[in-house]
Amino acid sequence: MLGSLDGKTALVTGAGQGIGRAIAVEMARQGASAVAVADLNKETAAETAELVRAAGAQAEPIVCDLRVRDNIAEMVARTAERFDGLDVLVNNAGVIETTFTAAPDRGVDSLPEEVWDAVYEVNLKAVWLTTKYAAPHLRRSSRGPAIVNTASVSGLTGFPNAPAYGVTKADVIHLTKVTAVDLAPVRCNCFCPGVIDTPLAQDYFAAAADRAAMEHELTSPQLVERLGRPEEVAGLACFLASDDAAFITGSSYVIDGGALAWLGTRD
Numbered sequence: 347m348l349g350s351l352d353g354k355t356a357l358v359t360g361a362g363q364g365i366g367r368a369i370a371v372e373m374a375r376q377g378a379s380a381v382a383v384a385d386l387n388k389e390t391a392a393e394t395a396e397l398v399r400a401a402g403a404q405a406e407p408i409v410c411d412l413r414v415r416d417n418i419a420e421m422v423a424r425t426a427e428r429f430d431g432l433d434v435l436v437n438n439a440g441v442i443e444t445t446f447t448a449a450p451d452r453g454v455d456s457l458p459e460e461v462w463d464a465v466y467e468v469n470l471k472a473v474w475l476t477t478k479y480a481a482p483h484l485r486r487s488s489r490g491p492a493i494v495n496t497a498s499v500s501g502l503t504g505f506p507n508a509p510a511y512g513v514t515k516a517d518v519i520h521l522t523k524v525t526a527v528d529l530a531p532v533r534c535n536c537f538c539p540g541v542i543d544t545p546l547a548q549d550y551f552a553a554a555a556d557r558a559a560m561e562h563e564l565t566s567p568q569l570v571e572r573l574g575r576p577e578e579v580a581g582l583a584c585f586l587a588s589d590d591a592a593f594i595t596g597s598s599y600v601i602d603g604g605a606l607a608w609l610g611t612r613d
Contacts, residue, residue: 350376350377350588350589350590351373351376351377351378351434351584351587351588352376352377352378352379353377353378353379353489354373354377354378354379354433354434354489354490354587355378355379355380355381355382355425355429355430355431355432355433355434356370356373356378356380356381356382356432356433356434356435356436356587357381357382357384357421357422357425357432357434357435357436357476357480358370358373358381358382358383358384358436358438359384359385359410359412359421359436359437359438359439359472359476360384360385360438360439360440360496361381361383361384361385361391361394361438362383362385362386362387362389362390362391362393362394363385363387363390363394363544363545364542364544364545364546364576365438365496365539365542365544365576365579365580365583366385366394366436366438366439366496367390367394367397367576368575368576368577368579368580369436369438369579369580369583369584370383370394370397370398370405371394371397371398371401371580372577372580372581372583372584373398373403373434373584373587374397374398374399374401374402374403374405375401375402376584376588377402378403378434379403379404379429380403380404380405380406380428380429381398381403381404381405381406382405382406382408382421382424382425382428382429383395383398383405383406383407383408384407384408384409384410384421384425384439385407385408385409385410385439386409386410386411386412386439387409388407388409391407391408391409392407394407395407404429406424406425406428406429408421408424408425412439412467412468412472412476413464413467413468413472415475418472418475418476418479419475419479421476422476422479422480422483423479426483431483431486431487432480432483432484432487432491433484433487433489433490433491433492434491434492434493434494434587435476435477435480435484435492435493435494436493436494436495436496436583436587437472437473437476437477437493437494437495437496437518438494438496438583439468439472439496440468440469440496440498440511440515440546441464441465441468441469441511441546442465442508442511442546442549442550443457443461443465443507443508443509443510443511444549444550444553445464445465445546445549446460446461446464446465447461448553450507450553450555451507452507452508452509453506453507453509454509457509457510461510462509462510465510465511465514466510466514469510469511469514469515469518470514470517470518470521473495473518473521474521477493477521477525477529477534480493481529481532484529484532485529485532487532490533490588490589490592491531491532491533492532492533492534492535492586492587492588492591493522493525493529493532493533493534493535494534494535494536494537494583494586494587495518495521495522495525495534495535495536495537496518496536496537496539496583497515497516497518497519497522497536497537497538497598498511498512498515498518498538498539499538499539499540499600499602499605499606500512500515500516501514501515501516501517501518501519501538502516502519502538502600502606503606515538518536519536519538519598522534522535522536522596522597522598523596526595526596527596530595533591533592533594533595534595534596535586535591535594535595535596535597535598535599536597536598536599537579537582537583537586537598537599537600537601538598538599538600538601538602539574539579539601539602540568540574540600540601540602540603540605540606541561541564541565541568541573541574541602541603541605542573542574542575542576542578542579543573543574543575543576544576547573561573565603566611566612566613567605567608567610567611567612568602568603568604568605568612569603569604569605569607569608570603570604571603571612572603574601574602574603578601579601582599582601586599
């Protein structure tokens with residue numbers, strides 16, 4: 347089966363909602379034997395774990411604050427102990443500036459330093475630390491070990507009022523490449539979603555002065571005239587984690603409805 351993950355154990359961060367939840371559930375559907383569901387929110391992690399079990403895999407909900415190093419180390423250790431190893435790591439968790447500030451002006455010259463630091467800690471440092479702690483377990487895996495990182499089109503082009511988000515996602519793309527080099531034969535790839543209908547995106551729209559105008563502004567460059575669906579992104583992530591992608595590593599994949607394919611808008 348395309349994207350088959352038969353028998354693999356996985357850890358997915360930010361799995362309480364949105365893309366992370368969709369990835370965790372799709373992994374179970376594609377035959378993963380177990381998925382650790384990590385999230386800051388206990389309730390949403392538990393909800394995703396139930397969905398994973400319903401899709402046919404074992405599940406372990408884990409509450410983890412990715413801004414705390416010891417939490418990250420414990421998350422990885424608990425996963426490996428619970429499932430006797432680790433085959434796939436999905437570094438999916440991410441935040442945007444509006445997670446930490448309601449200020450309408452979030453430009454590079456006005457963003458508070460503490461907001462920059464918070465976005466950096468979750469979006470980049472936590473990806474590195476989780477990879478660091480997971481590496482020994484992945485290297486011991488005999489079931490096609492792989493890492494999949496969630497980057498963004500914001501890491502490939504600039505967007506206003508999101509300097510920390512864009513910079514950290516650009517760094518995730520490069521971290522993916524150096525991880526593939528340093529951890530080979532463990533594979534590492536990333537995907538760069540565009541505007542996907544997730545709680546994170548909805549929060550961003552809600553922070554705008556004109557919600558409808560902001561949604562239109564972000565989706566009008568797309569050739570596919572709608573928000574992307576988390577399930578569509580999950581299909582790509584699971585393919586990259588699977589043995590069907592065994593010859594793919596160090597690469598990034600754009601899934602954005604064609605927004606970066608041209609320099610126009612549909613208006």
